[in-house]
Amino acid sequence: MLIKNRLMGILINHISKIIFHLIIIGARLLSIPEEKLIKLFIRTNNYLTYHRLFSLEAAQLLLLLPHCLQNSDCQQKITRDINNCKACGKCQICQLVEMREKYPAIFQVVDGGTMARYRLKEGNYKAVVAVACERELEEGIIYSNLPVIAIINERPKGPCYETQVAMLQVERALQFFLGDSTKRRKEPLKEAKVC
Numbered sequence: 322m323l324i325k326n327r328l329m330g331i332l333i334n335h336i337s338k339i340i341f342h343l344i345i346i347g348a349r350l351l352s353i354p355e356e357k358l359i360k361l362f363i364r365t366n367n368y369l370t371y372h373r374l375f376s377l378e379a380a381q382l383l384l385l386l387p388h389c390l391q392n393s394d395c396q397q398k399i400t401r402d403i404n405n406c407k408a409c410g411k412c413q414i415c416q417l418v419e420m421r422e423k424y425p426a427i428f429q430v431v432d433g434g435t436m437a438r439y440r441l442k443e444g445n446y447k448a449v450v451a452v453a454c455e456r457e458l459e460e461g462i463i464y465s466n467l468p469v470i471a472i473i474n475e476r477p478k479g480p481c482y483e484t485q486v487a488m489l490q491v492e493r494a495l496q497f498f499l500g501d502s503t504k505r506r507k508e509p510l511k512e513a514k515v516c
Contacts, residue, residue, distance in 0.1 A: 359455045376500030381447040382426035389484045424495040450494040470494040
């Protein structure tokens, strides 16, 4: 059953990537904005991923977070280690560190697509939850042969600057992939709280 699920996932990934590239070519010919298609691709990818079965161990799941979630005035180097967060409450990193106590997946803060690809290669991961802007998520989904749940970050101050993420979406994705392996879970987050 696990082998069948994995093979089905690889097949779905490859087919969706081919279809996406054909749609992009068609959209350019019809002058459809590419951003709308990228969002559709991300939603479709998530839909297909959420309709598969998973029950991963914590070490098999990677949560990739963009460094722009961090407050711009913060001096802590969270890209080296997310535990360097001092929980000042000025950004959502402290909430993510707290979430990791409930869902002990591998949490990595990266400063771009190249570092995200490096992090993917260095572990024996079976799935990824990724938070980023649309373009980075699109490239990551296409690059990875793993199941990905992609969460578009919120940019109230513009791109790559003090961005935010819907914490409930992150928690839902972690719960989905970890399945029964996190029986020690507490109540799910009702709303994002400040550390």
